[in-house]
Amino acid sequence: MARISRRSIAARMAAPTALVGAVAIFGLVAFSSGPAQADTTTTTTASTATTPAPVAVDPTTVATPPGDVTATTDTTSTTGPTPTPYGVGATAGSPGAQPGSVQAEPSAVTALPSAEATAKAAAPSNQGGIYYPALPAAYIAPGQALFAANCSSCHGAEANGKDGVAPNLQRLGAGTVDFWVSTGRMPLANTSAQAIRKPPRFNRTQTLQIAAWVQSLTPGEGTQIPLVKTSGADLEQGNTLFTLNCAACHTISGAGDALMEGAYAPSLHLATTTQIVEAIRSGPGNMPHFGVGNIPNSEARDITAYVTEVLQHPNNSGGVGLGGIGPVGEGFVGLLIGVGLLMLVCFWIGDRS
Amino acid sequence: MIDKTLNWFDDRLGTAKGGRSFLDKIFPDHWSFMLGEIALYSFIILLGTGVFLTLYYVPSAHEIVYHGSYVPLRGQNVSEAYGSTVGLSFDVRSGLLMRQAHHWAADIFLGAIAVHMARVFFTGAFRKPREFNWIVGVIMLILGILNGFLGYSLPDDLVSGTGIRIAFSIVESIPVVGSYLAFFLFGGNFPGSGVIIPRFYVIHVLIIPAILVGLLAAHLGLLIKQKHTQFPGKGRTEKNVVGSPMFPNFIAKTTGFLFMSFAVIFLLGGFAQINAIWQFGQYQPFQISYAVQPDWYMGWLDGAARIMPAWEWVGWGHTIPLEIFLPAVIFPGLIFNILIVWPFIESIWTKDHEYHNLLDRPRDRPKRTAAGAAMLTLLFGVFFASSTDVMANFFQLPLMDVLWFFRFFVPLAPIVAYFLTFKICNEMRVAEGIGKRKRALIVERSTEGEYTTTEAPVRPGDGHEEIDAIPVPTFIDTTDPSLATAAGVRRVIR
Numbered sequence: 001m002a003r004i005s006r007r008s009i010a011a012r013m014a015a016p017t018a019l020v021g022a023v024a025i026f027g028l029v030a031f032s033s034g035p036a037q038a039d040t041t042t043t044t045t046a047s048t049a050t051t052p053a054p055v056a057v058d059p060t061t062v063a064t065p066p067g068d069v070t071a072t073t074d075t076t077s078t079t080g081p082t083p084t085p086y087g088v089g090a091t092a093g094s095p096g097a098q099p100g101s102v103q104a105e106p107s108a109v110t111a112l113p114s115a116e117a118t119a120k121a122a123a124p125s126n127q128g129g130i131y132y133p134a135l136p137a138a139y140i141a142p143g144q145a146l147f148a149a150n151c152s153s154c155h156g157a158e159a160n161g162k163d164g165v166a167p168n169l170q171r172l173g174a175g176t177v178d179f180w181v182s183t184g185r186m187p188l189a190n191t192s193a194q195a196i197r198k199p200p201r202f203n204r205t206q207t208l209q210i211a212a213w214v215q216s217l218t219p220g221e222g223t224q225i226p227l228v229k230t231s232g233a234d235l236e237q238g239n240t241l242f243t244l245n246c247a248a249c250h251t252i253s254g255a256g257d258a259l260m261e262g263a264y265a266p267s268l269h270l271a272t273t274t275q276i277v278e279a280i281r282s283g284p285g286n287m288p289h290f291g292v293g294n295i296p297n298s299e300a301r302d303i304t305a306y307v308t309e310v311l312q313h314p315n316n317s318g319g320v321g322l323g324g325i326g327p328v329g330e331g332f333v334g335l336l337i338g339v340g341l342l343m344l345v346c347f348w349i350g351d352r353s
Numbered sequence: 354m355i356d357k358t359l360n361w362f363d364d365r366l367g368t369a370k371g372g373r374s375f376l377d378k379i380f381p382d383h384w385s386f387m388l389g390e391i392a393l394y395s396f397i398i399l400l401g402t403g404v405f406l407t408l409y410y411v412p413s414a415h416e417i418v419y420h421g422s423y424v425p426l427r428g429q430n431v432s433e434a435y436g437s438t439v440g441l442s443f444d445v446r447s448g449l450l451m452r453q454a455h456h457w458a459a460d461i462f463l464g465a466i467a468v469h470m471a472r473v474f475f476t477g478a479f480r481k482p483r484e485f486n487w488i489v490g491v492i493m494l495i496l497g498i499l500n501g502f503l504g505y506s507l508p509d510d511l512v513s514g515t516g517i518r519i520a521f522s523i524v525e526s527i528p529v530v531g532s533y534l535a536f537f538l539f540g541g542n543f544p545g546s547g548v549i550i551p552r553f554y555v556i557h558v559l560i561i562p563a564i565l566v567g568l569l570a571a572h573l574g575l576l577i578k579q580k581h582t583q584f585p586g587k588g589r590t591e592k593n594v595v596g597s598p599m600f601p602n603f604i605a606k607t608t609g610f611l612f613m614s615f616a617v618i619f620l621l622g623g624f625a626q627i628n629a630i631w632q633f634g635q636y637q638p639f640q641i642s643y644a645v646q647p648d649w650y651m652g653w654l655d656g657a658a659r660i661m662p663a664w665e666w667v668g669w670g671h672t673i674p675l676e677i678f679l680p681a682v683i684f685p686g687l688i689f690n691i692l693i694v695w696p697f698i699e700s701i702w703t704k705d706h707e708y709h710n711l712l713d714r715p716r717d718r719p720k721r722t723a724a725g726a727a728m729l730t731l732l733f734g735v736f737f738a739s740s741t742d743v744m745a746n747f748f749q750l751p752l753m754d755v756l757w758f759f760r761f762f763v764p765l766a767p768i769v770a771y772f773l774t775f776k777i778c779n780e781m782r783v784a785e786g787i788g789k790r791k792r793a794l795i796v797e798r799s800t801e802g803e804y805t806t807t808e809a810p811v812r813p814g815d816g817h818e819e820i821d822a823i824p825v826p827t828f829i830d831t832t833d834p835s836l837a838t839a840a841g842v843r844r845v846i847r
Contacts, residue, residue, distance in 0.1 A: 239425040243511065243634050243642070252511055252633050252642035258745030258752040265643065310425050314632055317442065318449045319624040326512060328740045330627050331649025334460030338621055339468060342391045342461070345613045349606050350384025 128298030130277060131227040135174060135212040139205075143213030146206055150187055159214050172282065173222020174211035179278035181207045183271075194263050194285060197270065223282040228273035230305035238306025241299055245290070253326075254311035259286065268307050276304045380603040381583035381596035385472045387610060391465035394614035395458040396569065402455040403558065409441035409448060410434070410507065412554035414547035423631045431635040434550045438508040439631050454622030459501050461618060463650040466494050474695075474725050477713035478582045481706065484696040486575045491692045493568050496561050498650050503557040505628065505648055509550060512628075514636025515645045518543060519658075526678040528671075544638050585711045592710075644742055656738030657684050660759045688732075719778035723771045730770035734763040 148157060154166035161168035169177065180186040181202055185195035200207065211225060243252065249265035251257050256267035263286045268276070280300050283289025295303070314321060322329035363369040380386070413433040419426045421436070422443045431439075441448035470490060473479055479487035502520070506513045521543045524535040540548035580594050589595045597603050621627075633642065647655050657680035664675040691698075699721065700706055715722040737744075738759040745752040781787050793809035 235425040236428045239634060240429065243637075243640050247511075247640070247642040249643050251644040255644065256746065257644040258742045258750075258755075259643075260752055262751035262753070264746055264749075264752075306425065314629070315423065316626050316629070317631075318453050318622075318626040318629065321626050321629070326644065327628075327646040327648050327652070328743045330456075330625075331460065331646075331652065333621070333625055334457060334627075335464045335649060337625075338457060338461040338617060339391065339464035341617050342465070342614055343388065343468065345610060345617075346384040346387040346391070348384075349610060350387050351382035352384055 128296060129229045129232060129301035130297045131229065132224045133227060135208060135215065135225070137212075139209040139212035140216045141213075142206075143209035143211070143216075146202070146210050147213055150201070151210070154188075159217060169214050171218045171221045172214070173218075173224055174208075174215035175223030175225045175278040176282040176284070177211040177214045178207055178225050179223075179275055179282060179284055181210060183275055185284075197266055223278060226274055226277040226281075228277055228301055228304050230273060230301065230308060233305030233309075234302045235306055235310060237299065238302035238304070239310070241295070241303050242306050242311075245295070246303065249287075253314065254307060269312050271307065271312075273304045273308055276307055277301075376598065376600040378577065378599040378603075379581070379594045379596045380599065381581050381589075381594060383584060385476075386581070387607075388465060388469040388472055390607060390610055391614055392462055392469055393569070394611050395462035395465060395618060396565070397611075398458040398615065398618050399455060399462060400562065402451045402458065403562070405448075405451045406441065406455060407558055409437060409445050410554075411437040412507070412551045414509065414550045426631065426634070429635065432509045432550070434507060434509040435630070435635045438510075442631065450619070450622050453625075453627050454619050456505070456627045457621040457625070458618045459504060460627075460649060461614075463494070463497050463501060466490075466497060467650075470494065471725070471729070475713075475715040475722055476582070476584075477709065477718060477721065479696045480709040481696075481700065482579055482708055483575070483582075486572060486579070487696055488693055489568050489572050489575070491689065493565060493572065494692075495689055496565055496568070500557055500561040500565070501648055501650055503553045503561070506553055507550065507557060508628070508630045509636050510628075510630035511633040511636050511640060511642050512630075512645050514544075514638075515641060516647055516651075517549060517636075518638070519655075522677060523681040526674045527682055528673050528678070580710070582710055582712050584714075589711065591708065594710075644746075646739055646743070649736070652739040653732050653736040654681055654685055654739075656735035656740075656759070657681065657763075659741055660735070660738045660756060660763060662760075688728075691728075716778040716781040719775050719782070722778050723775040726774035727767035727771040731763065731767040734759065734766055738763060 147155075147159065151159070155161055155169055156166075159169040180195070182200055182204070184198035184200040187201060188195055189198065190196075202210065208225070215222070215224075242254075246254075249257070249259060250268055251265075254268035256265045258264045265287075271279070277300050278284075279287060280290050280295060280303065290300075322333060359369070411433040415433045416430050417433050417436050419429050419431045419436050419439070421427070421440050423439055426439065438452070442452055443449070473487065473490070502516065506517050521535055521539055524538060525531045527534060536542065538552075539545035540552075581596070583589050583595060586595075597606075634640075646652060658677060661676050661680040664679075666673040666675055713721075738756075741755045741759065742752060744750070745755045792811065795807050795809050797805050797807070799805065
């Protein structure tokens with residue numbers, strides 16, 4: 001029977017311990033940060049894109065004269081399933097962002113008022129907890145300039161697209177534009193693959209200006225920019241609807257997953273309430289779009305609340321969430337940490353001759 | 354007092370004799386011989402935590418309205434099985450810890466069996482006379498996998514319900530009898546008439562554990578009867594067992610290991626979330642979540658089904674769905690049958706029908722080691738293929754590319770692994786001093802500038818010292834020479 005000194009045990013333990021430990025730590029780190037990495041988004045997105053933040057409204061500094069589009073009728077009281085027509089700005093003003101400036105100046109200013117503030121301010125178009133405040137007309141001219149400088153090379157000067165290059169944006173509405181620009185997907189990084197979420201190039205005001213200009217081309221058409229008041233939402237209903245309509249691609253935990261033909265359903269962990277409703281209504285990329293006949297506004301609000309309040313802050317009772325990707329992460333931990341650790345114990349207390 | 358008690362039992366049950374041989378049982382010392390104990394101790398945890406869970410779990414598909422403390426589920430119609438599992442996770446003290454420890458213990462149980470099995474395989478411990486114990490082990494593995502599947506199906510959540518749906522299709526894919534068998538097991542077409550959950554429950558908590566306990570007793574009984582194998586070494590022969598006795602050495606070691614296993618499993622149960630069913634929701638046959646995998650020990654079957662091309666055979670008015678029948682019925686059937694008959698295949702192949710109590714070093718049996726490595730590569734290949742979607746998403750690759758990679762990797766990699774392992778084994782057999790720790794070299798320069806190299810002395814602890822075997826006490830059951838009828842015949846006084 002061999003007798004082994006403590007020193008040699010330590011020496012022999014060192015290499016396997018380090019190896020298993022390193023692999024295990026890598027696994028934990030990789031899986032626990034999985035969904036975020038999959039979307040190549042940094043935290044800046046989350047902070048800059050948090051829409052319904054308290055607002056600093058400054059209606060005095062209107063940079064450009066409104067122009068003829070302001071003649072559109074003010075139908076802010078529209079209710080029901082029809083999309084709100086683009087109306088004259090009544091609640092918000094322009095903080096006067098530099099037209100044409102593509103350098104995203106991180107601005108704390110959010111041009112749209114918060115959902116709560118809007119609700120108090122005579123509720124322009126409350127549709128089941130979703131509000132469609134009008135964009136200020138003053139946004140249109142700087143929006144056009146921004147569009148011309150950053151978007152028109154593909155989408156054309158009139159936003160009517162180019163065959164085989166980029167789609168026609170007319171009739172898509174401000175909400176569609178806002179979704180693509182505020183999630184950083186536009187301007188596109190790589191024309192051959194699905195657009196990825198990345199830190200947006202434009203600040204909130206600039207994004208809204210571009211959206212306002214595209215909307216002004218076809219007033220009243222397409223998806224509007226929603227503000228969602230999630231406080232009264234029905235989470236149970238949202239859970240049911242999410243499972244039924246969204247989980248088949250975005251997965252039940254909202255972590256997202258790869259789909260066929262190189263497409264993927266992105267993670268929902270960074271999506272804002274506005275972006276979620278915009279995506280539901282406009283159906284970006286491979287996602288189907290759901291009209292108000294399919295998912296009424298109140299249900300869209302429930303889904304949004306479920307995503308932002310439950311999925312983005314999951315109840316991880318029972319410890320580390322392991323990335324919310326289910327048995328793959330669990331098997332990894334069970335085998336590498338569970339069995340691996342116990343094998344090390346074997347190695348520790350057993351003989352190694 | 355203790356003396357008296359023990360004597361009382363000995364007078365009636367004769368425990369002293371059995372106890373003596375038990376306490377004197379010799380355990381050869383090698384760390385890899387303890388891998389099976391991980392499985393044993395996780396099994397104990399499985400039994401303990403499992404009993405706790407049965408106190409709160411309701412095996413019924415009957416629909417109720419959830420009123421527990423998890424808000425997003427409140428007011429939803431859920432089955433009693435699902436509702437009670439969420440309930441025991443949130444509303445029963447230490448319920449979630451027990452459930453998670455149970456689940457982790459299951460993952461570790463099967464992982465330990467796999468590692469233990471690999472050890473037995475690569476060292477040739479399955480050879481005569483231990484073929485029977487190998488088969489018992491394989492059957493326990495199969496039952497363990499099956500029971501794991503049944504167990505994680507019991508909560509009736511969205512992810513596991515998808516698994517049951519797949520299981521139904523797998524049974525259905527068997528030619529001729531498939532649909533009858535599936536209807537028999539599920540009590541009708543999927544999702545059955547509410548009998549799946551109670552049936553799975555009885556099988557999971559009663560039938561398979563009972564068989565497992567029986568097989569475990571047989572496994573350990575055979576191990577005691579046939580005694581341990583040992584690695585070849587000084588003083589170790591086919592005819593003896595060299596190691597430390599059960600008492601006091603091994604019992605201290607193994608008890609420590611028992612608590613270590615408990616610690617690891619309960620630490621995982623307390624700090625690492627597993628199967629957060631409240632996030633998945635109740636299973637509905639018309640709903641599905643993407644990114645659904647089975648637990649790891651079923652992953653290789655899922656992976657085989659994923660990479661299988663969509664082939665089917667149609668004829669005489671019947672369809673055989675080869676895309677599911679081949680990977681999910683034929684493939685595991687082949688694997689398990691190969692495992693069961695391997696000891697016999699090998700003894701026929703090598704014409705070796707001798708008793709073996711000394712183990713092989715893996716490198717000294719290059720063909721067996723290579724075959725084992727090929728098998729492991731195959732299984733790991735299909736295992737990783739079950740996470741094609743997660744990999745595609747994680748590494749941002751197109752899903753179909755990942756899938757096609759595995760379609761080539763799974764059949765080709767085992768061949769490469771076989772020849773690579775074979776080559777490595779053969780190289781290791783001829784290499785000098787392999788497996789031994791290198792001794793330091795002392796390089797000295799003389800005053801003339803000449804360099805000389807000498808080997809450093811052996812490090813303390815690297816050398817082997819033989820200790821004299823401790824004679825087994827003989828005071829129990831001494832034979833009275835006057836009673837012996839002939840030399841070698843021993844009469845036991847009743």
